[in-house]
Amino acid sequence: MGGVMPLNGLTDQRYPGRLFCVEGIDGSGKSTQIALLHEWLRDEGYAVKFSEWNSSPLVKSTTSRGKKKQLLTPTTFSLIHATDFADRTEHEIIPYLKAGAIVLCDRYAFTAFARDVARGVSPRWVRQLYRFAAAPTVAFYFRVPLDVALDRIVMGRPDLKYYEAGLDIGLSPDPLESFKLFQARIVDEYERMVDEFELTVMDATKTIEEQQRQMRSIVKKFLPRRRRLGAGKPEPKPELRHERPEIKSEQKSA
Amino acid sequence: MKRLQFFADPPANLENVGEIRGKLVVVEGPDGVGRSTQIAELKRWLERRGSAVIETGFTRSTLAGKGIKLAKQGHTLGSITLFLYYATDFADIVEGQIIPGLRSGYIILADRYIYSAIARAVVRGADPEWIREVYGFAPVPDAVLYLKIGLNGLIERTINSGKGFNYWESGMDLRLGNDMFDSFKEYQTRVLAQFDRMSEEYGFQTIDAERPVDEVADDLRAAIDRVLTLA
Numbered sequence: 001m002g003g004v005m006p007l008n009g010l011t012d013q014r015y016p017g018r019l020f021c022v023e024g025i026d027g028s029g030k031s032t033q034i035a036l037l038h039e040w041l042r043d044e045g046y047a048v049k050f051s052e053w054n055s056s057p058l059v060k061s062t063t064s065r066g067k068k069k070q071l072l073t074p075t076t077f078s079l080i081h082a083t084d085f086a087d088r089t090e091h092e093i094i095p096y097l098k099a100g101a102i103v104l105c106d107r108y109a110f111t112a113f114a115r116d117v118a119r120g121v122s123p124r125w126v127r128q129l130y131r132f133a134a135a136p137t138v139a140f141y142f143r144v145p146l147d148v149a150l151d152r153i154v155m156g157r158p159d160l161k162y163y164e165a166g167l168d169i170g171l172s173p174d175p176l177e178s179f180k181l182f183q184a185r186i187v188d189e190y191e192r193m194v195d196e197f198e199l200t201v202m203d204a205t206k207t208i209e210e211q212q213r214q215m216r217s218i219v220k221k222f223l224p225r226r227r228r229l230g231a232g233k234p235e236p237k238p239e240l241r242h243e244r245p246e247i248k249s250e251q252k253s254a
Numbered sequence: 255m256k257r258l259q260f261f262a263d264p265p266a267n268l269e270n271v272g273e274i275r276g277k278l279v280v281v282e283g284p285d286g287v288g289r290s291t292q293i294a295e296l297k298r299w300l301e302r303r304g305s306a307v308i309e310t311g312f313t314r315s316t317l318a319g320k321g322i323k324l325a326k327q328g329h330t331l332g333s334i335t336l337f338l339y340y341a342t343d344f345a346d347i348v349e350g351q352i353i354p355g356l357r358s359g360y361i362i363l364a365d366r367y368i369y370s371a372i373a374r375a376v377v378r379g380a381d382p383e384w385i386r387e388v389y390g391f392a393p394v395p396d397a398v399l400y401l402k403i404g405l406n407g408l409i410e411r412t413i414n415s416g417k418g419f420n421y422w423e424s425g426m427d428l429r430l431g432n433d434m435f436d437s438f439k440e441y442q443t444r445v446l447a448q449f450d451r452m453s454e455e456y457g458f459q460t461i462d463a464e465r466p467v468d469e470v471a472d473d474l475r476a477a478i479d480r481v482l483t484l485a
Contacts, residue, residue: 062339
């Protein structure tokens with residue numbers, strides 16, 4: 001779609017491009033899915049731009065300094081990630097949406113809404129903070145039982161990092177225990193957002209192939225008819241909402 | 255002693271700061287009006303009187319000060335990124351310097367506050383409501399001493415200070431004129447208009463900064479005296 005979050009006050013244009021993002025806790029398999037989607041879209045001939053959470057070259061050094069030296073509080077953690085997101089919105093997302101490209105994001109503003117609120121940040125404030133974000137065409141939420149995700153994570157990465165494990169908020173001194181409690185809080189926040197933001201829920205316990213098939217069939221419905229750039233027109237929003245699968249409520253956050 | 259007030263929700267996990275003994279005094283005004291000189295003088299004056307003072311200001315945070323300075327040297331810094339980078343820096347100052355200082359009974363002299371951040375952001379197209387929301391975690395100061403100056407006075411000071419017109423203070427990222435001077439005039443005019451608007455909204459104490467430095471300093475001291483005698 002192009003367009004912006006319902007809360008937005010900075011930019012309210014619609015753009016010809018499409019924006020798909022994947023959300024979910026670590027170990028939900030979302031990165032694998034968006035990588036497969038990326039390849040498929042490219043093979044289909046679409047112009048695709050990929051943008052990853054926490055990757056702005058302007059902000060990275062500050063974030064990693066803050067993490068390494070443990071300088072970050074819930075509020076500064078939230079703000080520095082919003083700054084990173086702003087840089088990517090200004091350089092990797094909006095210009096490409098304007099150009100009519102398909103933008104794929106591994107994590108989006110919902111990651112901040114889940115993590116920051118799990119850290120104690122005001123839900124209202126963090127939603128305001130991200131008001132400049134372009135609204136996604138479809139936001140996929142990979143729902144996975146906590147123990148399945150934990151198995152996948154802990155297998156691949158034995159030592160958990162300080163902020164990753166939520167050790168900064170003192171849920172437990174034991175990193176693994178803290179990680180579990182923190183992830184559980186994040187899951188609660190994601191579940192709350194399913195209705196609020198009309199997230200498209202994916203069953204992340206299904207096989208990779210099944211999930212990818214489903215994702216492609218959903219994405220297909222929203223793709224511009226012409227693959228070459230410059231031909232796209234902003235998509236009318238009302239139609240979009242009716243076609244959207246898994247709508248659970250008409251209520252929008254305000 | 256009084257409870258610390260915030261513009262909106264306090265920073266996370268600082269909801270129960272409790273009673274504070276210190277005072278937060280903000281000195282605001284446009285670039286080049288002479289804030290830093292005045293604040294340095296005030297600090298010496300207060301210390302002579304036996305008060306402990308913390309002087310703080312933008313880009314002085316441990317977390318983000320360096321990052322902002324680096325980002326401003328390049329040519330890829332977008333407006334929203336700039337606003338939020340400053341907000342990050344400011345939050346670190348609030349949590350790391352201002353709140354702990356107030357709790358320990360310091361007088362905090364803030365060289366610029368959310369008002370400068372709001373003025374700069376609004377001039378660059380930010381939604382005025384949005385940027386105020388972003389800064390909702392800021393403590394409400396005990397006084398905002400606004401050094402008010404007209405455009406001509408500002409131009410004179412900018413040249414006489416030896417610093418001259420610089421890229422950001424001329425709003426060259428907005429290119430509001432053909433050169434630094436033209437852009438400076440337009441940019442600072444817009445910034446001053448924002449300060450004037452906020453002066454009522456937030457109840458600034460306006461100090462005429464067109465006058466000699468000593469007279470301005472006298473007014474600042476008198477204003478601070480009033481803040482300190484208020485229990």
